[in-house]
Amino acid sequence: MTKAKPKRTYKDSVFADLFGADKSAKSNFISLYNALHGTELPLDCELRHIRLEQILYMNFYNDVSFLVDNKVIVLAEHQSTVNENMPFRFLEYVVRLYEQLQNPRDKYLRRLVKIPTPEFYVFYNGEEDYPERKILKLSDAFMEVASQSQLELTVEVININPNKADTIVYKCKPLEEYSLFVDTVKKHLKLDREKGFEKAVQECINSDILREYLERKSREVMNMLLAEYDYATDIAVQREESEAIGLEKGLSQGAYQNKVETATVMKSMNYSFDDIHKITGLSEAEITKL
Known part of the structure; x- marks a missing residue:
């Protein structure tokens, strides 16, 4: 009998902390919002942080959600192969967000009840070749292709790798610096698995990349990085096991x-x-x- 693996609980990713939890998160998020929409939303605008735990990434908090400007903005980060099922996962996510935002009785009213407009973004910084920007659609998963779907949800995937970054990255300084930070982490990890995180953080501080944030939270950031990359390894192993089981099942059925x-x-x-x-x-x- 296979021994059950201990269930791990991970904390925030650096991305989620930088744009959703840190004391600088509001200004970072508004900078990103303005870059995405071509707006000039002020720093003192009304902004409500909304969050559901353990939805998009199970035990890993890698998402950021805000209610702002009559919109629900949901952000997520991908450091591995982009999951083509993200639209379905976002569908699950936004339904639960609306349950949190709306009065449960509103749906029974005769008059139309307005709800915030949802927008979904995934920021990709994995190592596989990926376009600068790509749209994933929920309807792509439908078994029957219809000329016009009665249910649609789109996710905008934006490449933030320095060598292939979308122009949005350079319109938002926190996102650009975060992109350079991740690139530095990858570089040092390849050279030194043991002290790579520490060296990457120090290089970024010396190069004025997220300097204030890293000086203030260097130890927390390294702990988050350890959790992130540990989690990424877990996901890779689980994916390989799932594919092996699927292959075995397919052979058995054949x-x-x-x-x-x-x-x-x-x-x-x-x-x-x-x-x-x-x-x-x-x-x-x-x-x-x-």
Whole structure:
């Protein structure tokens, strides 16, 4: 019997802290909002941080959600292969957000109840080749393709890697510096797995990249980085195990189908139940159904 793995609980990612929790998060988020919308929202604008725990990334808090300017803005970060199921995951997420934001009785009113407009963004800084910007659609997952879907949700994936960053990155200084920070972390990890995080943080401070933030929270940042990369390893292992199980299941189903086809041919040639059972291993009930 396989021993159950201990359940880990991870804290915020650096991304979620920088744009959602830190004392500088409000100004960082507004800078990002203005870059995305071409607006000049002031720092003293009304901003409500809303958050659901353990939804998008299970035990890892890697998302940021704000209610601002009559919109619900949901941000997430990807440091590995972009998950094509993100629209469905965001659908789950936003439904629960609306449950938190709206009075439960509102949906029973006769008059139309207005709700904040949702927007979904994923910032990609993985190592695989990926376009500067890509739109993922919920309707791409539908089994039947319709000319016009009655349910749609779009997610905008924005590449923030320095070598292929979307122009949005350079319109938002905190996001640009965060992009350079992640790139520095990757570089040092490849050279020194043991002290890579520490060296990356120090280099960024020396290079004036997120300097004030890192000087103030260097130890917390390194702990978050350890959790992030530990979590990424867990996800990679789980994905490999899932793919292996899927392959094994597929092979098993294929073998069973071969047995059924063999039994069908033998039955059409008037072989006895005993002979069919001996050759295919199928039960009498399974053979009878053919």
